[in-house]
Amino acid sequence: MVNEYGMEDDNQLTVEQAIANLQGEDLGLRVYAAWWLGRFRVDAQEAIDLLVAALEDEDDRTNGGGYPLRRNAARALGKLGDRRAVPPLMRALECSDFYVREAAAQSLEMLGDVSCIPILIELLKDNVPGTLPATEPPQLAQPYDAILEALGTLGATDAIPYIRPFLDHFIPRIKFAAARAMYQLTVDPQEASQYGDRLIEELSNDSLQLRRTVLADLGAIGYFPAAEAIAQTLAENSLKLISLKGLLEKQLQQTKLPDLSLEAIKVMTLMDELL
C-alpha cells in the first residue's frame, strides 16, 4: 500500500485488508481499520458504506457504555469528504456516547454541509433526548467546543444568540471556541475584532496548554492583528508556525497570486524568524 505521501505504510495494511477487517470478527482490528481508512483517506464507495454502517455498531462497547468503533467511523468520515455521510453523521449527533457526538460534530464541520445547523443548535441547547454527558469530570452535557467550532465554520448566523452565552463559559477552550465562532459569524468588522482580540489576550495566559489551544483557534480564523502576539507568545515554534500559516493563507486568499499584500509579507517575515 502506497499512500498519498508516496511511502509504504507501517504495518502493510492494504485497502482490501482494511475493508475486510472492518467487517471481521476482531473488534480491535475493526476499530483500527476504521481509523486507518480515514488516516489514509481511502474514499472508495465500499469504505464509505461500511463506515456509515459502523456508525450504528452495537458490538463494540466500553464499560462506560461508549462506542469506540462508532467514534472512529465518525472521525474517518469527516476526512473522506463525501457528503453522503452527512445524514448518518447527523443521526450520530443523537448518540448517547458523548465522544461519538464530538467526532460527528467535528466531521460535519469538515464536510461543510449547512443542513446540519439546526440539529447542532439543538445539541448546543442540550435539547437532544437520550444524549449522556461525558464520563469524566466536569461531565459536560455536550461537546460544546466541537459544536461551537462547527457552527462558526458553517456560517450559522442563526446560532449567534445561543453561542454568545458560551463566551463566559468556565472551561477556557469552550470560551475560546465561542469567541472564534462569534468572530466568524459577526458581520460588523469592529465587533468581530473584539472577539479576535479576546483570543489575543489569551496568548498571555499562564497555561501553556491554553496558549497552544488559542494558537490553533487564531490560525483557524486567520486573525491578522494577532500576528505579532503569536510570534511572541511562549510556545513551540512549530505551533506558532502552524498558527501563522492560517493567517498567511487568509491573506493570500485576499489577493491574486503572485500579488502579495503587505500583511502577507509581514506574516512571512515573522514566520522566517521562527524556522
Added chain:
Amino acid sequence: MNATLQSLIRAVEEADSSTKMLEAVENLAAARLEEAVPTLIAVLGYNNPGAAVAAVDGLVQIGEPAVAPLLEQLDRHNYSARAWAIRALAGIGDPRGLITLLGAATADFALSVRRAAARGLGSMKWHWFPNEELLEIAQEEALEALLFVAQQDEEWVVRYSAVVGLQSLAQAISTTHPDWLSQIQSQFEQMANNDHNWAVRGRVFWAQQQLQAKAQELQPADEQPSPLSAMDWHLIMEKLYERRNQERLVFPEGDPRRYRELAVAIAQDNNDS
C-alpha cells in the same frame, strides 16, 4: 569568571520550576558571554523546551565560540539535545557545522530539525571560506540538499524553510554561478505553480520578488574575518569529499535515512488528532 556570570549560572543550576528555569536561562543568554556556553549547552539536555529555545537563542548570539562545544555535544546520545544543538548550529552558520546541517536537512527524523537546518544551509557564513574550490564544493552541496528538500519533503514547513534557504543561497551565488541561480529560479517556478500548500507558494512568490529586487543592488559585504584554522578547513574538506562520494550510493542497511519516512508517518498520525 566574574561575579555576575557566576550568579547567572547559579540561578540556572538552582532553578526549581520550569518558569524559573526559563527566566534564569533568558538572563544568562542575554549576558552574551562566551563563558556561558557550557551551561547553555547543558540546558539543551534538560528536556525543558522553553528553556532550550532561550538557550539556542543565546548560543546563536554568542556565535562562533559556541561551535566547537556544540559539535562535541552532537556526539552524545541524548536525541532531543542533539536536535537543539543542530538548531543552534543552523542559527550560527559556521562552516564547521556544514556537514551536520547537510545531513540534518535531508534526513533527520524531526521536522523541526530539518526545518532549522534547511534555513541554516542557505545562510552559512560563505565569506569565511578560504578558497574558491572549497566554497564551490560547499555551495554545490548546499544547493543539492536544498533542492532535494524543496522537492521531496512531505512537510509544508520544511519546504517553506527550503525556499527561505534557497533564496539566501541564490543571493550569495547570483554573480558567481548564474547556472545555479537559474536552477533555483526554475525550482521556484515549479513550486509556484505546483506546490499544493498555499503558504509555501506564497513564500516562493516573495522569494522571487526579493531576488528580482536584489538583482539591482549590490550585497553589502560582511567583513568579519574567519576565525577558522587550517586544521578546521582540512577536516571540513575531508568530510565534504567523503559526503560527495557517499551520496552516489544507496543508503546502506541500518542507515537512519532508510527509516525516516516511517518516522514521518508515525509523527503525522500524532499530528492528525
